[in-house]
Amino acid sequence: MTASSSSPPTAGSALPADLPTGLLIGGEWRAAGSGGTFAVHDPATTDVLAEVSDAGEQDALDALTAADAAFREWRTVAPRDRSELLRAVFEAITARTDEIAAVITAEGGKPLAESRAEVAYAADYVRWFAEQAVRMEGLARRAPAGTHHQLVLRKPVGPALLITPWNFPIAMIARKLAPALAAGCSVVVKPAQLTPLTTALVAEIVRAELAARHLPTGVVNVVPSSSASRISRPLLADPRLRKLSFTGSTEVGASLLKQAADGILRTSMELGGNAPFLVFDDADLDAAVEGAVAAKMRNSGQTCVAANRFLVQEGVAEEFTARLTEAFGRLVVGPGDRPGTTVGPLIQQSAVDRVTEVVQQADDAGAQVRVGGMRPEGRGWFYLPTVLDGVTPDMRVVTEEVFGPVAPVLRFGSEDEGVDLANATPFGLVAYAYTRDVGRVMRLTERIDAGMLGVNRGMVSDASAPFGGVKRSGLGREGGEAGIEEYVDPMYVAL
Ligand code: NAD
Numbered sequence: 001m002t003a004s005s006s007s008p009p010t011a012g013s014a015l016p017a018d019l020p021t022g023l024l025i026g027g028e029w030r031a032a033g034s035g036g037t038f039a040v041h042d043p044a045t046t047d048v049l050a051e052v053s054d055a056g057e058q059d060a061l062d063a064l065t066a067a068d069a070a071f072r073e074w075r076t077v078a079p080r081d082r083s084e085l086l087r088a089v090f091e092a093i094t095a096r097t098d099e100i101a102a103v104i105t106a107e108g109g110k111p112l113a114e115s116r117a118e119v120a121y122a123a124d125y126v127r128w129f130a131e132q133a134v135r136m137e138g139l140a141r142r143a144p145a146g147t148h149h150q151l152v153l154r155k156p157v158g159p160a161l162l163i164t165p166w167n168f169p170i171a172m173i174a175r176k177l178a179p180a181l182a183a184g185c186s187v188v189v190k191p192a193q194l195t196p197l198t199t200a201l202v203a204e205i206v207r208a209e210l211a212a213r214h215l216p217t218g219v220v221n222v223v224p225s226s227s228a229s230r231i232s233r234p235l236l237a238d239p240r241l242r243k244l245s246f247t248g249s250t251e252v253g254a255s256l257l258k259q260a261a262d263g264i265l266r267t268s269m270e271l272g273g274n275a276p277f278l279v280f281d282d283a284d285l286d287a288a289v290e291g292a293v294a295a296k297m298r299n300s301g302q303t304c305v306a307a308n309r310f311l312v313q314e315g316v317a318e319e320f321t322a323r324l325t326e327a328f329g330r331l332v333v334g335p336g337d338r339p340g341t342t343v344g345p346l347i348q349q350s351a352v353d354r355v356t357e358v359v360q361q362a363d364d365a366g367a368q369v370r371v372g373g374m375r376p377e378g379r380g381w382f383y384l385p386t387v388l389d390g391v392t393p394d395m396r397v398v399t400e401e402v403f404g405p406v407a408p409v410l411r412f413g414s415e416d417e418g419v420d421l422a423n424a425t426p427f428g429l430v431a432y433a434y435t436r437d438v439g440r441v442m443r444l445t446e447r448i449d450a451g452m453l454g455v456n457r458g459m460v461s462d463a464s465a466p467f468g469g470v471k472r473s474g475l476g477r478e479g480g481e482a483g484i485e486e487y488v489d490p491m492y493v494a495l
Contacts, residue, residue: 015050015106016099020200022053023224026066027207027217033058038226040197043109043345044335044380052196055223060231061238063188063221067159068240070218071186075156077215079134082182086130088209089178093123093170093202100201104169105336107195109344109381110299112337121461122174122202125479128463129178132484136183143494151493156184157266158242160487161235163190163228163256165248166347167302169198175467175478176245176268177206177220183487185243186219190231192248194347196224228252236260243487246270247304250427250472268476268486270304270468272401273429275450276422277307280415281315283434284456289323291458292407295432297331297385298459300343301405302351304473305430305452305460309398310409311421317411321389324407325370328385333376345381346404352381355404362388362397362408372405393424401427415440423449429469430460451477 021037022029030053037051055063074082093100101115110118139152160180164172173189180187191199203222210217225231235241236259244260246253247270260267277295279288295307312320334341346352352375359373372386383404391398391408398408412418422431430452433444441455451469454460461467466477476486 015103015197016201019050019103019197020204021050021197023055023059023063024200024203024207024220024222025059025063026069026221027211029204032056038193040107040194041348042106043347044337046379046381049106050197052200052224055225055231057230057234060188060223060225060234063223064159064235064238064240066218067186067188067221070216071156071159073216074181074186074219075184077184079136081213081215082184083130083133085209085213085215086126086133086178086182089206090123090126090130092205092209093119093126096205100170100198102337103198103201104195105344107197108166108169108299109347110336111341111344114299114344115336118168118171121463122168122170124463125171125174126178128479129182129484132179132481133182136484136488148494151495153491153493154488155491157487157489158185159240160185160187160243160245161190161232161241162187163232163244163246163248164192164199166192166194167299167304169195170202172247173199173202175483176247179478179484180245180487181219183484185487187221188235189220189222190228191222191224193224193226193228199224232256233259236263236265239263242266244268245486253474266486266489268478269474270476270478271429271472271474272427273304273306273469273473274308274399274401274425274427275305275430275432276425277310278418278422278431278433278435278444279310279312279316279320280418280433280435280437280440281313282436283316284436285316285320285323287456288320288434289327291432291434291454291456292324293327293331294458295454296407297328297343297405300346300383302347302403306403307407307432307458308402309421310407311412311418312409313418314411314413317409321370321387321409324409325387328387328407329371331385333382333384335380343385343405346383347381349381351403352383355383355402355406358397358400358402359386359388359406362391362395365392365395367391367395367397367408393421399425415443419444419447423447426472427469428471429473430454432458
């Protein structure tokens with residue numbers, strides 16, 4: 001195991017000199033009304049990367065005023081022009097992949113190769129919704145009783161508040177912003193406090209493309225803040241806001257849903273997960289281990305679709321665990337911008353503390369640490385890739401979303417037992433299953449409670465497919481044909 005975390009090049013040098021650090025309101029970058037700022041850190045070194053303007057309540061309302069004014073114009077812009085704007089944004093993001101990836105790695109910590117992959121993934125959503133913008137089909141028919149004709153039009157819902165998490169600083173905003181703009185909505189973006197720099201770079205790309213086409217630049221407004229509720233509360237109480245799209249924890253999502261209830265707002269909620277990773281006796285174990293590393297270790301385990309519970313059938317449990325242990329031992333922990341790094345730091349000190357705590361609790365309760373189980377020496381918010389064996393369903397490492405590089409292994413006997421274990425969680429975002437039995441695959445599609453299922457694959461996400469969860473993992477879908485529906489209201493016209 002390699003556990004290096006000594007100092008990378010000065011993180012500041014990774015940032016483009018012209019990276020905006022202000023608020024974007026009505027097409028202008030400006031300081032917060034209070035003049036205040038907050039610090040953004042490099043998790044690999046804990047150094048301060050930048051100071052970003054700290055928006056307050058009045059700034060948030062100013063952003064909504066700008067979004068509301070721009071909406072009146074944007075909703076009338078031809079679908080083809082909206083589509084071409086998004087296509088240009090896709091091209092600009094793709095052309096600037098390395099620059100954006102460097103910012104993602106600097107503020108989020110993930111290895112550069114993962115950051116580049118995230119940029120490509122995000123750009124794919126922008127391209128997909130550029131293509132969808134001109135395919136907003138309605139309906140025309142005679143009423144069944146023959147009394148009139150019916151038109152069903154699809155209209156943008158209006159100004160939307162987009163709140164994003166830190167773990168995919170470009171992908172999470174792309175999945176919301178692109179369908180919103182394609183549908184004809186304007187937006188106020190509240191990026192995660194820990195990673196506002198990537199959002200600023202992307203917002204500037206969109207602003208510049210809008211300005212170049214003489215389109216209303218106020219359709220995209222960005223208000224980073226050290227206090228999320230200082231932004232969300234006044235906006236959710238304002239009748240000009242018509243839509244909330246949130247990605248983040250279930251706890252915060254539930255609280256925002258309550259606040260959105262008074263305004264009867266349209267809401268989309270992409271929330272937490274607790275993904276089961278099922279390995280059956282007939283699985284291809286090489287593929288299962290490769291998929292396990294991908295499903296667990298992307299962004300050091302800090303993804304909503306991270307495999308959180310490895311449920312392995314008894315016949316292959318020892319061999320799978322041994323191979324997974326070996327694979328984790330080969331991972332290279334270090335700063336994301338160091339060549340060869342495969343696992344970056346966690347996002348902040350409290351994340352390291354939490355992972356330490358749940359591993360300790362499992363260890364105390366009788367689990368065995370097969371590899372890892374500690375932080376490496378040196379600075380930065382690192383934790384070693386960890387495999388825990390002998391885990392039981394009541395341990396916190398199983399019941400909670402760990403959000404770290406820890407793979408707990410539980411063993412099961414029959415298929416029924418495996419399915420019951422997989423479903424024994426209030427969450428239902430994604431599940432993974434490794435088996436060569438097609439009949440079993442079909443049974444799993446019926447019996448697994450999740451919005452997504454990866455069969456013999458450790459990655460499921462694609463811009464053209466509906467991403468989202470059931471149970472406490474959320475409401476609504478991002479991507480695919482469904483993604484744009486979140487920003488559209490049908491209007492029935494009788495004539
Ligand atoms: P978080 O809920 O703490 O924060 C998400 C966003 O909400 C941030 O912008 C944050 O500033 C804001 N926020 C926090 N408290 C708020 C409040 N009281 N009012 C309004 N806004 C508030 O989550 P996080 O730690 O940034 O992200 C990790 C979580 O996100 C995990 O649970 C993960 O599973 C989930 N997630 C889900 C998906 C998905 O698509 N389902 C994708 C990525 C992350």
